[in-house]
Amino acid sequence: MSDREFAPLGSERVYDGSFISLDVARFRYPDGDEVERAIVRHPGAVGIVCHDDEHLILVRQPREAVGDPDSLELPAGKLEEGEDVMTTAKRELSEEVGLAAEHWEPWTSYYSSVGVMDEEVHVVHATGLHEDPDAEPVEGERIEVVRWPLDDLDGALAATKDAKTIIGLLLLRDRRA
Amino acid sequence: MSDREFAPLGSERVYDGSFISLDVARFRYPDGDEVERAIVRHPGAVGIVCHDDEHLILVRQPREAVGDPDSLELPAGKLEEGEDVMTTAKRELSEEVGLAAEHWEPWTSYYSSVGVMDEEVHVVHATGLHEDPDAEPVEGERIEVVRWPLDDLDGALAATKDAKTIIGLLLLRDRRA
Numbered sequence: 001m002s003d004r005e006f007a008p009l010g011s012e013r014v015y016d017g018s019f020i021s022l023d024v025a026r027f028r029y030p031d032g033d034e035v036e037r038a039i040v041r042h043p044g045a046v047g048i049v050c051h052d053d054e055h056l057i058l059v060r061q062p063r064e065a066v067g068d069p070d071s072l073e074l075p076a077g078k079l080e081e082g083e084d085v086m087t088t089a090k091r092e093l094s095e096e097v098g099l100a101a102e103h104w105e106p107w108t109s110y111y112s113s114v115g116v117m118d119e120e121v122h123v124v125h126a127t128g129l130h131e132d133p134d135a136e137p138v139e140g141e142r143i144e145v146v147r148w149p150l151d152d153l154d155g156a157l158a159a160t161k162d163a164k165t166i167i168g169l170l171l172l173r174d175r176r177a
Numbered sequence: 178m179s180d181r182e183f184a185p186l187g188s189e190r191v192y193d194g195s196f197i198s199l200d201v202a203r204f205r206y207p208d209g210d211e212v213e214r215a216i217v218r219h220p221g222a223v224g225i226v227c228h229d230d231e232h233l234i235l236v237r238q239p240r241e242a243v244g245d246p247d248s249l250e251l252p253a254g255k256l257e258e259g260e261d262v263m264t265t266a267k268r269e270l271s272e273e274v275g276l277a278a279e280h281w282e283p284w285t286s287y288y289s290s291v292g293v294m295d296e297e298v299h300v301v302h303a304t305g306l307h308e309d310p311d312a313e314p315v316e317g318e319r320i321e322v323v324r325w326p327l328d329d330l331d332g333a334l335a336a337t338k339d340a341k342t343i344i345g346l347l348l349l350r351d352r353r354a
Contacts, residue, residue, distance in 0.1 A: 002246055002247070003319065004237075004238070004239040004246040004247060004319050004321075005239075005246045006239055006241055006246060014191075014192050014199075015191050015192055015199055015215070017201075017215045019215060019292075019293065020215055020217070020293050022191075022192055022199050022217075024194075025241065027241050029239075029319070035241070037241045037242060038192070038194045038196060038197055039241070039242045040197070040199075040217055040242075040293070040294070042290070042293065045292075060181075061181070062181040062182075062183055062206075063288075063291040063292065064183055064202065064204050064212070064214045064216070065214060065216045065217075065290075065291060065292060065293055065294055065295050066288045066291050066295050066297075067295075068291070069179055069181040069182045069183060070179070070181060071291055073291070078292075108343070109338065110338050110339065110340045110343050111240075111243045111338050111339055111340060112289045112290040112294075112340050113219070113242075113289040113290060113294065113296055113340065114240040114242060114243050114245070114248055114250070114338075114339050114340075115196075115222075115240065115242060115255075116196065116197050116217070116219065116242055116296075117217070117242055117289075117290065117294065118242050118243055118244075119290055119293075120243075120338075121340075142180065142181050142206070144181075161286065161287050161288050161291075161297075162287065162288055162291050163287045163288060163289050163290065163291075163298075163340050163344070166285070166287050166344055167340070167343055167344060167347070170344070170347040170348070170351070171347070173351070174347070174350070174351070177354070
């Protein structure tokens with residue numbers, strides 16, 4: 001057994017929210033050391049790199065946690081309980097920007113902040129875009145759809161500080177190079 | 178004023194930890210709407226893309242939050258109170274891998290998870306590596322130094338799910354292309 005193979009010893013929920021929760025959990029290592037960690041529990045999320053031949057579809061929305069009223073991001077959303085990644089992706093693309101897509105491809109998944117949170121974000125690619133006739137925009141999200149020129153990915157990268165958007169756009173830039 | 182310009186209404190600290198804390202905060206929008214957000218407060222972190230002509234310097238360490246005993250990552254660490262990014266970067270490079278560097282360059286910074294946490298991660302580039310004679314490894318971090326072939330960045334990208342490492346390696350791959 002590796003000296004890094006920790007075993008869970010138990011966990012106390014110190015905050016139980018509708019979106020995230022916070023656990024204080026303990027772990028034991030093979031050498032007998034025990035550690036305590038505050039861990040944010042998050043349901044996971046999906047971000048969608050979507051574009052036609054000319055434009056990347058992005059959104060602007062307020063992000064209170066980082067003090068930014070105009071955060072430029074991929075269309076995205078959190079996984080609902082029991083929902084698979086592609087179902088979430090299709091739902092969010094319809095709700096946030098009113099579109100459906102013909103072609104879907106999973107690109108990567110990553111952990112947002114491995115030291116403190118279990119959030120896993122799935123980045124998927126969507127093309128063959130068309131208006132979704134059944135789209136029902138969600139009220140109250142204050143989302144503005146932004147059509148960004150596809151040949152200015154560097155400009156989009158310079159205009160965002162959002163992890164999922166940076167990863168998605170770097171992958172798109174590589175594939176177009 | 179944009180209809181996305183929120184104003185803070187107050188905040189209650191529901192967990193106060195040594196590393197992260199959790200606030201439940203309220204905000205008001207210009208149209209009168211009020212929203213409540215659970216926000217994780219994090220001091221920020223720095224990740225270091227460092228290499229010589231042949232090898233990338235990475236680390237493996239256990240990450241209890243995501244259940245991975247062998248997470249492959251950039252050398253990294255959290256900002257101490259009042260510490261600037263480059264001071265943190267130099268300290269962590271010495272503590273985690275026993276190295277100092279001649280050349281430092283800030284590459285990017287990003288927010289890990291804009292919906293729920295204020296963590297900002299700074300990615301910096303370090304070259305001109307040499308052993309730090311004053312290095313004092315921190316005990317108890319269970320960190321293994323990994324020298325990864327620089328011409329196999331794709332392999333390193335396939336072997337990690339850590340956001341800061343993916344962003345740092347994608348930027349390095351672009352600059353070497």
